[in-house]
Amino acid sequence: MRGIVCQGIGQLHDVDDLPEPRLIEGHAIITIRRIGICGTDYHAFKGNQPFFQYPRILGHELSGVVEQIGDNDQGLERGDLVAIIPYLHCGECLACRRGRTNCCTSMKVLGVHQDGGMRERIAVPVSHLLKAEGLTFDEAAMVEPLAIGAHAVRRAEVGSPDTVLVIGSGPIGLGVMAFAKQAGAKVIAMDINEERLAFCKSWAKADRTLSSLAVDATEKLAEWTNGDYPVAVFDATGNAASMTRSFQWVGHGGRLVFVGLVKGDITFSDPEFHKRELTLMGSRNATLEDCRHVMKVLADGELAVDKFITHRAAFHHMIPSFEEWIKPESQVMKAIVEL
Numbered sequence: 001m002r003g004i005v006c007q008g009i010g011q012l013h014d015v016d017d018l019p020e021p022r023l024i025e026g027h028a029i030i031t032i033r034r035i036g037i038c039g040t041d042y043h044a045f046k047g048n049q050p051f052f053q054y055p056r057i058l059g060h061e062l063s064g065v066v067e068q069i070g071d072n073d074q075g076l077e078r079g080d081l082v083a084i085i086p087y088l089h090c091g092e093c094l095a096c097r098r099g100r101t102n103c104c105t106s107m108k109v110l111g112v113h114q115d116g117g118m119r120e121r122i123a124v125p126v127s128h129l130l131k132a133e134g135l136t137f138d139e140a141a142m143v144e145p146l147a148i149g150a151h152a153v154r155r156a157e158v159g160s161p162d163t164v165l166v167i168g169s170g171p172i173g174l175g176v177m178a179f180a181k182q183a184g185a186k187v188i189a190m191d192i193n194e195e196r197l198a199f200c201k202s203w204a205k206a207d208r209t210l211s212s213l214a215v216d217a218t219e220k221l222a223e224w225t226n227g228d229y230p231v232a233v234f235d236a237t238g239n240a241a242s243m244t245r246s247f248q249w250v251g252h253g254g255r256l257v258f259v260g261l262v263k264g265d266i267t268f269s270d271p272e273f274h275k276r277e278l279t280l281m282g283s284r285n286a287t288l289e290d291c292r293h294v295m296k297v298l299a300d301g302e303l304a305v306d307k308f309i310t311h312r313a314a315f316h317h318m319i320p321s322f323e324e325w326i327k328p329e330s331q332v333m334k335a336i337v338e339l
Contacts, residue, residue, distance in 0.1 A: 001016070001017075001018040001019070001020050001119060001120050001121060002014070002015070002016045002018070002119065002120050002315075003015055003018045003057055003118055003119030003120065004057070004058070004118045004119070004315075004318060004319065005018075005055050005056070005057055006044055006045060006054060006055060006056050006057070006058050007054060007055045008054045008055070009045070009046065009047035009054075010045060010046070010047075012045065012319045012322060012323075014316075014318075014319060018057075018119055020121065021121055021122055021123035022123065023068045023069075023070070023123065024123070025070065026072075026125055026126055026127070027123045027124060027125055027126060028066050028067075028068060028069035028070075028072075028076065028123070028124060028126050028129060029066075029067045029068040029069070029121055029122070029123055030062075030064040030065065030066060030067060030082060030084065030117075030121065030122055030123075030124055030129070031064050031065045031066075031067045031120065031121055031339075032059075032062060032063075032064040032117050032118075032119065032120060032121065032122060032339050033063055033064045033065060033137045033141075033338070033339050034061075034062070034063045034064070034137045034138060034140070034141035034336055034337065034338060034339070035059045035061065035062060035117055035118055035141065035336065035337040035339070036061025036062075036141045036142060036144070036145060036334065036335070036336050036337075037061070037322065037325065037332075037334075037335040037336065037337065038060065038061055038145060038171070039170060039171070039172070039238070040060070040111070040112060041058045041059070041111070041322075042325075042326050044056065044058060044112070045058075045322070045326065046326070048263060049112070052112060056111070056112075056115060056116070057111065057115035057116050057117075057118050057119055058111045058116050058118045059110070059111045059116035059117035059118035059119075060084075060086035060109060060110045060111035060112065060116050060117065060144065061086075061141050061142065061144045061145050061336075062083070062084040062086065062110070062116075062117040062122075062141055062144070063081065063082065063083050063084065063132065063137045063138075063139075063140030063141040063143075064081075064082060064084070064117075064122075064137075065079060065080065065081055065082070066078050066079060066080045066082060066129070067121065069126065072126045074126050074127070074129065074131070075131065076126060076129060076131060080131050080133075081131070081132045081133070081135070081137065081140060082129045082130060082131055082132055082140065083129075083130045083132045083135070083140040083141070083143040083144070083291070083295070084110070084117065084122075084124055084128060084129060084130075084144070085128040085129070085130065085144065085288065085291055086109055086110035086111065086116065086117075086128070086144060087101065087102060087104070087107060087109055087128075087285050087286070088107070088108040088109070088110065088114075088125065088128065089101040089102075089104035089106070089107060090104050090105070090106040090107075091104075093105040093106060099287070100287075101287055101288070102151065102284055102285035102286055102287050102290075103284050103285070107285075109285070110122075110124075118318075118337070120339065130143065130288075130291060130292070130295065132295065134299045135295065135298055135299060136305070137338075138305050138306070138309060138336060139298045139305045141336060142298070142305050142308065142309070142334075143291050143294050143295055143298070144286070144291070145171050145172065145175060145334070146175045146178070146179075146294045146298075146303070147175075147286035147287075147290040147291045147293075147294045148172050148175060148259065148283075148285065148286050148290075149172060149173075149174070149175025149176040149177070149178065149179050149236075149259070150175065150179040150286065150290045150293050150294050150297075151283060151285065151286040151287060151290040152176050152179075152234055152236075152257050152259045152283035153176060153179040153180050153182075153183055153185075153234075154289075154290065154293075155257060155281055155283050156232040156234070156255050156257050156281065157255075158180055158183055158185045158231060158232050159183045159184040159185055160183075160184030160185065161184075161186070162184075162185045162186070162230075162231040162232065163185065163186040163187075163188065163224070163225050163228075163230050163231060164180050164185050164186070164187055164188070164230050164231060164232045164233070164234065165188045165190060165221065165230040165232075165233045165234070165249055166180065166187060166188070166189055166190065166206075166233075166234045166236065167190045167191070167212070167233065167234065167235045167236065167237055167242055167246055168190075168191060168235060168236035168237035168238075168239075168242070168259075168260060169189055169190075169191040169193070169196040169197060169199065169200050170196075170236065170237075170333075171308075171333065171334045172236045172259055172260070173189075173191075173234070173236035173237075173259070174199075174200065174203065174204050174308070174333070176234045176236055176259060177189055177200060177204035177205075177206050178203075178204045178205070178303055179294075179297075180234075181204065181205050181206075182297060182302065185231075185232075186207045187204070187205075187206045187207050187208075188206065188207065188208045188209070188210060188221070188224065188230065189201070189204070189206035189208070189209045189210070190209070190210045190211070190212050190217070191209075191211070191212060192211060192212045192213055194211065195331065196333075197209040197210075197211070199333060202307075203304065203307055203308060208224060212242065218248065218249070221249055225251070228251045228252075229249055229250060229251035229252075229254070230249060230250065230251055230254065231251055231254050231255070232250070232254055232255045232256070232257060233246050233249050233250045233254070233255075233256050233257070234257045234259055234283075235256070235257070235258050235259065235260055236259040236260045237260050238260035238261055238262050239260070239262065240262045240264055240265075240266060243258060243260070243262060243266050244266055244267060244268065247268045247269070247272065247273060247278070248272070250276065250278055251276075252275075252276045252277065253276065253277055253278075254276070254278060254279070255278070255279040255280075255281060256278055256279070256280050256281065257281045257282075257283050258280070258281065258282050258283065259283045308333065308334050309333075309334045309335070309336050310331070310332060310333040310334060310335070311325060311330070311332050311333075311334075311335040311336075312335065312336045312337070312338060313335070313337055313338070314337075314338055314339075315337055315338065315339045318337045321335070321337075322335075
């Protein structure tokens with residue numbers, strides 16, 4: 001079986017001798033049709049992904065077709081188009097028992113903690129398959145990354161008439177913006193890249209945009225919120241300096257949600273944190289509920305995945321394409337691989 005293996009930092013190899021997946025009880029064999037490329041994949045390639053060991057088959061934004069499956073209670077059959085939930089949880093820890101499967105203490109994420117879907121076929125627990133009836137292969141592969149944004153918005157409990165600030169306009173930040181808008185909030189998008197900020201307005205329907213480099217950023221946020229500042233601030237940058245700076249922009253009694261992940265420590269002023277009675281949240285992965293919500297939004301035609309995906313490549317051309325996509329000048333918003 002053919003696949004692409006990340007052998008080490010900066011090393012992707014196209015191989016054709018991977019073992020075929022075995023069908024075991026409670027699992028299905030899926031023929032992979034689309035693989036979304038995530039920041040996690042770029043970080044793993046560059047050696048700055050904190051939960052990673054080499055060699056590893058990347059790929060966790062996945063859609064495909066059921067090739068083999070036994071009796072199941074999900075109503076799935078051979079030939080069904082499915083989206084894959086890549087977060088393999090234990091079902092027994094405190095988080096799982098409370099329905100917080102996204103932060104399971106023994107979490108194994110496909111393509112991160114164990115081999116993912118950058119190959120022709122993969123075995124997946126039936127419990128982690130979602131029948132994607134009415135969606136395209138592209139849309140089904142985007143369920144997972146968009147669900148991360150949907151989960152962060154649900155965590156923050158925002159809606160009309162709240163104003164929120166989303167820092168970072170990569171795919172995850174864009175998902176946060178889109179689902180904050182879908183929840184009824186007004187969205188201010190912040191980034192250092194003006195072209196990305198334009199995309200925030202055209203695709204995610206951000207109400208306002210603001211450069212992170214603007215010397216008057218704080219004054220602008222105050223002006224646009226009548227001095228209140230945003231009810232919630234989402235930082236999706238994975239940048240320690242940005243995450244540290246974000247504390248100052250949350251309104252009193254508001255919520256700061258770290259959607260991005262960074263290696264290292266974040267520090268903040270305790271008096272400033274305390275006087276505002278801020279709520280600081282981490283937002284990790286997504287749940288089944290979030291994925292189903294995303295699928296409904298996509299099925300209803302509320303988000304244009306065809307515009308969200310800006311670059312694509314055939315599987316046999318993935319490695320040279322990946323090495324181009326990782327360059328800032330490529331202006332990739334979201335890339336996808338086709339099988």
